[in-house]
Amino acid sequence: MKNYQRLVLSVLSALFLFLSFRELGFFTWFSLIPLLFVIYKSNLKQTFTFSLICGIGFFAGVTYWMTVLPVKFTWILFVPLLSVIFLVYGTAIYYIYKKINQPYIRMFLIPAVWIMVEFLRSQTLLAFTIGILGYTQHNFLPLMQITRFTGIYGVSFIVILFNTAIFETIIFSIKNRKAIFKYLIISISVLLIFVIYGIVSVNNNLNRVIKNKGYGEIKLAVVQPNVLFGQKYSRKGIEVIPEPYSNYSYFKEGTELAVFPESMLWGLMDESKDFKKWVKEILKKEDMYLLIGQYSHDEEFKEYYNSAFLYNSNLEVAGRYDEIHPVPFSQYMPYPKVLGFLKFLDFSIVNLIPGNDWSPIEYPGKGKLAINICYESTLPSIARNIRNNGAEAIFVLSDNSSLDGSIAPWNHLIFSKVRAIENGCYMVHCANTGISAIISPDGEMVVRSDLMSKTVLYGSIYLIPEKTFYSRFGDLLIFLY
Incomplete structure (x- = not known):
């Protein structure tokens, strides 16, 4: 194979992978085949080079939204850094092909190595989960139901298994000069088993939620204020107040909980007097609770937290959650003693203190709510741990105003959609500039908003105590695999 052929195939894989994350998920099912051919026909040096090219092409596409961030060169620095992941993939696959002659073993070992790397890059305070292949199938709901057992990495495994099976089929057929489909049949059989399970699971789950009247219900108003990045805190909270539902009530009659996004207030409630006056009157009059994101602080204004507060109808604090995993370089400087040389990347307003309490918030008379703030919903372990600690629904509060009209808010919503399926519970995704949604336990969006619009979504969720595997x-x- 000539180097120009390797280049074309590497770029082709990068293109297919990129398109997979642009709502064309069917490309994922054969996106890795060109890269596998390159690695199969290359030495180690060539594998390094063309794996890196594929990684750069892929991550340059899926992270292009970073160009709208306040620090414009973030994207330029992140792309080559993330592309190192493809060096790891390429090197591992190279040695698998060189050392193992059994196609069946290779076919199952490559997906195992791939998802292991995906899992590892979802850990630590520097975790960055953009580009995990399983998310490309978020609309393939029957397949996505296996995440109740395996998490998102199970979907990645199936997708990569299908790619390796097609590749082994092509290689075996070329060597034997006749079409042999046994490897492809195995992968299709595995896929069908999980899809059939998913179809049955979706139907059973809907019946369980709809017909079982024992589940507690919360009627919600999900507020999307659409306050632009440069306008936050300009009117000390007045700017986040939505338009009234009618002349008779501010929120739709029967609403029990109003949900506002991340960091809508700077400081404690007393520091936003006009907003406090408005909301206290509304909560009392309409007998509601309020869940809202605030930048809170200690009494000496030395320590700041990205918090979510639950207030009762008397505007008394009923519960609080502090963000456990702030966004690195955006909300705080991670590992400052080690990464101090990257201080120029840090554009945080204050250096937030990470929380350490994985407990859900108790909604009196209703049940327990998990809170994820912003970036946290991209990390499966946070929602899972709080759910395992007793949460019966998950709320994601996010401020995507710095992302403008890019595809990033849609990608963020996909993470929440997958968390709902993994944990078998309702998910409420409340974003400042959108996209906001209420998501059912099987991944269906019950109601959703448009991006960059000021609106209020109304709907109900059910509190489900049963946990998934x-x-x-x-x-x-x-781990067992």
């Missing part, structure tokens, strides 16, 4: 045991099946 994944909620209870996490990535156990991946």
Whole structure:
């Protein structure tokens, strides 16, 4: 194979992978085949080079939204850094092909190595989960139901298994000069088993939620204020107040909980007097609770937290959650003693203190709510741990205003959609500039908003105490495999 052919195939894989994350998920099912051909026909040096080219092409596409961030060169620095992941993939696959002659073993070993790397890059305070292949199938709901057992990595495994099976089929057929489909049949059989399970699971789950009247219900108003990045805190909270539902009530009659996004107030409630006056009157008059994101602080204004507060109808604090995993370089400087040389990347307003309490918030008379703030919903372990600690629904509060009209808010919503399925519970995704949604336990969006619009979504969720296998045991099946 000539180097120009390797280049074309590497770029082709990068293109297919990129398109997979642009709502064309069917490309994922054969996206790795060109890269596998390159690695199969290359030495180690060539594998390094063209794996890196594929990684750069892929991550340059899926992270292009970073160009709208306040620090413009973030994207330029992140792309080559993330592309190192493809060096790891390429090197591992190279040695598998060189050392193992059994196609069946290779066919199952390559997906195992791939998802192991995906899992590892979802850990630590520097975790970055953009580009995990399983998310490309978020609309393939029957297949996505296996995440109740395996998490998102199980879907990645199936997708990569299908790619390796097609590749082994092509290689075997070329060598034997006749079409042999036994490897492809195995992968299709595995896929069908999980899809059939998913179809049955979706139907059973809907019946369980709809027909079982024992589940507690919360009627919600999900507020999307659409306050632009440069306008936050300009009017000390007045800017986040939505338009009234009618002349007779501010929120739709029967609403029990109003949900506002991340960091809508700077400081404690007393520091936003006009907003406090408005909301206290509304909560009392309409007998509601309020869940809202605030940048809170200690009495000496030395320590700041990205918090979510639950207030009762008297505007008394009923519960609080502090963000456990702030966004690195955006909300705080991670590992400052080690990464101090990267201080120029840090554009945080204050250096947030990470929380350490994985407990859900108790909603009196209703049940327990898990809170994920912003970036946290991209990390499966946070939602899973709080769910395993007793949460019966998950709320994601996010401020995507710095992302403008890019595809990033849609990608963020996909993470929440997958968390709902993994944990078998309702998910409420409340974003400042959108996209906001209420998501059912099977991944259906019950109601959703448009991006960059000021609106209020109304709907109900049910509090489901039963946990999925994944909620209870996490990535156990991946470790065992």
